[in-house]
Amino acid sequence: MGNACATTVIVRRPAWDSDFQNTILTLTLHHDMDWSDTRRVRSFVGRFRDAHAIIVDCAEVDITSTAAVGWLVTLYRWCVLKQLDFHLANPGLESLATYRANGLDGLLPIAA
Known part of the structure; x- marks a missing residue:
C-alpha cells in the first residue's frame, strides 16, 4: 500500500572537545573545524550557565x-555580551605570527 522509505539520521560530531571545571569551559578545537558553524558553538556554550570564562x-x-577569524570574533563578542571572560590558548607560532602580521590582534586579543 504505502511506500516505505528509509530514514537516515545524520549526527554531526562536534568540531571540538570540551571540559568544564571550576566555572571555566575549555573548548579544544579539532583540525577539521567547521568555521561556518557559529550558532552551534554559541548554543553549546550557552548550556553552561555557571561558566565565567571560556x-x-x-x-x-x-x-x-x-x-x-570570523568564528573566533563572533564567539568573543558573544562572550562579551554574556559577560564571560574569553581566552585564546595555544595558537601555533606560525599561525600567531601571521595573525599579528596582518593586524588581526586588534580584532581579537590573544594571550600567547
Whole structure:
C-alpha cells in the first residue's frame, strides 16, 4: 500500500572537545573545524550557565583564515555580551605570527 522509505539520521560530531571545571569551559578545537558553524558553538556554550570564562584551545587549528577569524570574533563578542571572560590558548607560532602580521590582534586579543 504505502511506500516505505528509509530514514537516515545524520549526527554531526562536534568540531571540538570540551571540559568544564571550576566555572571555566575549555573548548579544544579539532583540525577539521567547521568555521561556518557559529550558532552551534554559541548554543553549546550557552548550556553552561555557571561558566565565567571560556578558553578556546587552538593548538590544532590555523587561526589566520578569514573564516577562522570570523568564528573566533563572533564567539568573543558573544562572550562579551554574556559577560564571560574569553581566552585564546595555544595558537601555533606560525599561525600567531601571521595573525599579528596582518593586524588581526586588534580584532581579537590573544594571550600567547
